[in-house]
Amino acid sequence: xxxxKSEKLFVFNFAILTGIIFSIYFLSPLRMAIEKPxxxxxxxxxxxxxxxxHVVIVGIDEEDIRRSDEGAKEFSYGALxxxxxxxxRDNPKTVSVLLHxxxxxxxxxxxxxxxxxxASYSNVFFGVFDQSKDQLQNLTSDRxxxxxxxxxxxxxxxxxxxxxLPVRSVSDVDQQPYLIAQVAKVAAPEEFREFDLYLNQVPxxxxxxxxxxxxxRPEKLIKVSVRDVLSGRVNxxxxxxxxxxxxxAFRNFGFRVSExxxxxxxxxxxxxxxxxxxxLVEVIATAMENLISGQYVRESPxxxxxxxxxxxxxxxxxxxxxxxxxVFLILFLSLLGLIFIQSLVLAYFRFDLPTADAVMVGFFxxxxxxxxxxxxxxxxxxxxxxxxxxQARLLSLQKSFLGNMSVTLIQTSKDICSRLVKHRDYxxxxxxxxxxxxxxxxxxxxxxxxxxxxxQFMSAQLDSVHVKVDSVQLDKIIETIIKRFSxxxxxxxxxxxxxxAVKEIQSDATVIDQVLHNLISNSVKYxxxxxxxxxxxxxxGDFVLLSVYDQGPGxxxxxxxxxxxxxxxxxxxxxxxxxxxxLGLYLSRYFARHLGGDVTxxxxxxxxxxxxxxxxxx
Numbered sequence: 001x002x003x004x005k006s007e008k009l010f011v012f013n014f015a016i017l018t019g020i021i022f023s024i025y026f027l028s029p030l031r032m033a034i035e036k037p038x039x040x041x042x043x044x045x046x047x048x049x050x051x052x053x054h055v056v057i058v059g060i061d062e063e064d065i066r067r068s069d070e071g072a073k074e075f076s077y078g079a080l081x082x083x084x085x086x087x088x089r090d091n092p093k094t095v096s097v098l099l100h101x102x103x104x105x106x107x108x109x110x111x112x113x114x115x116x117x118x119a120s121y122s123n124v125f126f127g128v129f130d131q132s133k134d135q136l137q138n139l140t141s142d143r144x145x146x147x148x149x150x151x152x153x154x155x156x157x158x159x160x161x162x163x164x165l166p167v168r169s170v171s172d173v174d175q176q177p178y179l180i181a182q183v184a185k186v187a188a189p190e191e192f193r194e195f196d197l198y199l200n201q202v203p204x205x206x207x208x209x210x211x212x213x214x215x216x217r218p219e220k221l222i223k224v225s226v227r228d229v230l231s232g233r234v235n236x237x238x239x240x241x242x243x244x245x246x247x248x249a250f251r252n253f254g255f256r257v258s259e260x261x262x263x264x265x266x267x268x269x270x271x272x273x274x275x276x277x278x279x280l281v282e283v284i285a286t287a288m289e290n291l292i293s294g295q296y297v298r299e300s301p302x303x304x305x306x307x308x309x310x311x312x313x314x315x316x317x318x319x320x321x322x323x324x325x326x327v328f329l330i331l332f333l334s335l336l337g338l339i340f341i342q343s344l345v346l347a348y349f350r351f352d353l354p355t356a357d358a359v360m361v362g363f364f365x366x367x368x369x370x371x372x373x374x375x376x377x378x379x380x381x382x383x384x385x386x387x388x389x390x391q392a393r394l395l396s397l398q399k400s401f402l403g404n405m406s407v408t409l410i411q412t413s414k415d416i417c418s419r420l421v422k423h424r425d426y427x428x429x430x431x432x433x434x435x436x437x438x439x440x441x442x443x444x445x446x447x448x449x450x451x452x453x454x455x456q457f458m459s460a461q462l463d464s465v466h467v468k469v470d471s472v473q474l475d476k477i478i479e480t481i482i483k484r485f486s487x488x489x490x491x492x493x494x495x496x497x498x499x500x501a502v503k504e505i506q507s508d509a510t511v512i513d514q515v516l517h518n519l520i521s522n523s524v525k526y527x528x529x530x531x532x533x534x535x536x537x538x539x540x541g542d543f544v545l546l547s548v549y550d551q552g553p554g555x556x557x558x559x560x561x562x563x564x565x566x567x568x569x570x571x572x573x574x575x576x577x578x579x580x581x582x583l584g585l586y587l588s589r590y591f592a593r594h595l596g597g598d599v600t601x602x603x604x605x606x607x608x609x610x611x612x613x614x615x616x617x618x
Contacts, residue, residue, distance in 0.1 A: 014368065014371075025360060031357075034356035034360070035356040038354075039161075039163055039266075041266070041339055042342050042355065044266040044267065045339075046214065046346040047217045048217060048347070050214075050347065051220055052216050052222060052286070052293075053293070054188075054242055054288075054289055054292045055222065055241070055242045055243075055285045056092075056224060056237055056238060056243050057223045057224070057243075057248075058083070058246075059223055059224075059226075059248025060246065061225060061226075061249050062249050063227070064227060065249065067226075075103065075247075077104065077114055078110070080245075081117065082230075083229065083245065084097065084124065084245070087229060087238055089235075090235040090238035091239050091240065092123075092239065092242065093242050094123045094125065094186055094243065095123060095124045095125070096124075096126075096179060096244045096288070097127065097246070098244070098247070098280065098281055098284065099127060099128050100246070100259065100261055101128070101129045101259055102251045102252075102253075103247065125183055161264045161266065162213065162264065163212065163213065164211060164212050165180055165211055165213065165287045166178055166210045167181040167199065167209060167211050167291075168181060168199060168208070170204050179284070180287045183242065184288065184292050187292050188292045188293075191292060191293070195291055195294070212297035212299070212352055213283070213286055213290060214295050214297045214350060215286055218267055222241075223248075224237060242288060244288065247261040247279065247281065248279045248281060249261065250262050252275075261280055262274050262278065262280060263277050263280050264277045297346065297351070298352070299352065300351045300353045300354065304351060304353060305357055308338075308353055308357075309357055309358055312338070312361055313365045315362075316331070316362045316365040316366045319366075320370060338355065338358060467507075467594060468508050469506055469507060470509065471504060471506060472505050472507045472509045473503060473509075474502065474503050474512075475503045477516060478498060478520075481516055482520070484517070485520065488524055488525075492524070492528075492529045494529070494530070494531055494532070495532045496533050497532055498534075499534070499535070500535075501538050501539060502539050502544045502617070505544055505616070507595055507615055508595060511591045511595055514587070514588075515587075515599065516548075516613065519548045519611045519613065521584065522584060522585070523609075526553060527551055532551065533549065535548050536549075544614075544615045545612050545613075546612065546614075547610050547613075548610070548611050548613075549608065549609075550609055550610075551608040552609060553605075553606060554603050554604050554605045554606050554607045554608055554609055555609055556604075557604070560601050563585050563601065564586055564589045567582040567586075568582050569582045585611075588613075595615060599611060599614070
């Protein structure tokens with residue numbers, strides 16, 4: 001639900017921005033630019049599926065050129081004519097010869113001789129490159145009707161990967177037949193009719209209709225050398241095959257020639273040199289294999305694209321409920337999985353599902369989901385901050401109230417004690433009045449301890465323990481604490497034994513006083529009348545262990561950790577008879593750990609207890 005005007009405005013602006021970006025994406029070359037690297041990866045993976053069986057490539061390499069004529073730099077028209085004659089002896093279905101413009105000059109009279117020699121052959125085709133429309137009209141006239149333009153590759157093809165090859169021109173001016181389609185029409189009439197129907201549905205681009213290539217692994221292509229053909233070693237491979245003849249030797253483009261004998265394909269790294277690409281004859285042969293076998297790639301229908309984009313959008317939306325690091329890992333693995341699935345579709349169903357569309361939709365859905373998640377996290381943090389601030393204010397009020405109340409009550413308790421001491425003689429008249437006097441004093445001290453515990457607890461709750469390290473005299477602190485409990489100790493006829501091996505450390509005297517006050521107070525309260533309480537210290541490495549041993553009711557092993565929990569009291573009738581808050585041990589451990597130490601207990605039921613305060617020596 002959009003609860004505020006700003007939220008509605010944000011959604012409206014985001015929708016407008018998304019519409020503008022996607023309009024630019026679909027109407028500009030951006031879509032194709034993003035798709036190209038993905039197509040290269042998919043084509044590379046899909047090339048492992050399927051084996052070409054209809055086209056044989058006769059590559060002219062440097063060795064063939066040297067053998068054709070001693071001292072020759074190129075494969076001459078005469079050598080080419082002899083090669084075609086030898087191929088035709090093996091009864092191929094079609095023969096296509098690529099006349100690369102660097103080698104076979106268009107103004108050479110031998111070209112006319114070559115054309116005339118095969119004018120009567122309906123299965124022999126010649127491919128020419130880089131001619132003006134007037135020249136092409138002449139070259140493809142009825143007089144030389146076997147000369148056919150093999151490819152309308154952009155002049156930038158020396159930098160770009162070959163993804164599509166033209167098979168039909170729809171221009172009234174440029175009615176040129178294209179080699180790939182003409183060969184397929186002769187070699188596989190049924191497959192060509194099906195392809196021609198499909199081609200009618202393909203949108204034109206710059207007056208051309210093109211076919212998307214399904215590449216095969218270079219090592220899977222059927223390739224033979226001129227030497228093999230002339231020797232007759234491969235005549236069984238040429239029989240009833242579609243033969244494509246062209247240079248497999250690299251020839252670069254020249255000043256007046258924009259066509260090279262090599263092109264970029266999915267089988268080379270991006271930005272690699274053109275000579276690291278594939279021979280153009282192999283790309284033309286791949287396109288022929290696609291058409292003859294019906295393995296050409298179909299443009300994916302819109303509904304298929306929607307079927308792939310919709311799950312991607314839903315997936316990217318809901319994945320943002322996971323941690324951010326996990327999201328990025330899953331998105332990366334999902335992209336790899338998507339490319340792999342699209343490669344399988346390309347290999348076995350021959351549909352090219354655009355990866356770029358899924359990536360763009362996924363990116364925007366992810367972006368929108370991340371913004372929403374950020375908004376929710378900010379809202380949640382603000383809510384938590386408000387809650388913490390409210391809780392802090394409440395704690396401050398609690399501290400102020402309880403602090404003022406406890407100070408007032410402690411002072412009242414001290415006034416009562418001082419008045420009792422002032423009128424001590426009055427209570428010494430009889431045993432009953434003496435007992436009432438002792439009970440009143442003990443009750444006042446217990447009440448003072450109770451209020452002191454509340455003050456310590458509020459200080460801990462507000463995390464206001466500030467450690468001030470200085471020299472601490474342990475013996476003096478213990479003596480001061482014992483004086484506080486002198487009346488209670490005397491009343492219970494208890495004795496205190498002190499044996500300190502270490503009397504001085506570097507720590508906070510106030511905090512240590514609070515901890516030892518709680519430990520000694522517990523020992524005095526819970527120890528029976530007439531018993532002894534021992535306090536001692538020993539040195540253990542860099543720590544001082546200060547122990548308080550009593551002969552009280554003891555603590556069962558399963559409660560050794562529980563007694564350090566907030567408000568916890570041992571479930572024992574003897575214990576419950578004695579007043580307490582359940583905070584003393586909790587606070588003792590809390591304060592000790594602030595000093596870098598701890599408080600532990602060793603005890604058994606009915607065997608007394610030893611509480612040990614562990615403190616750093618310095």
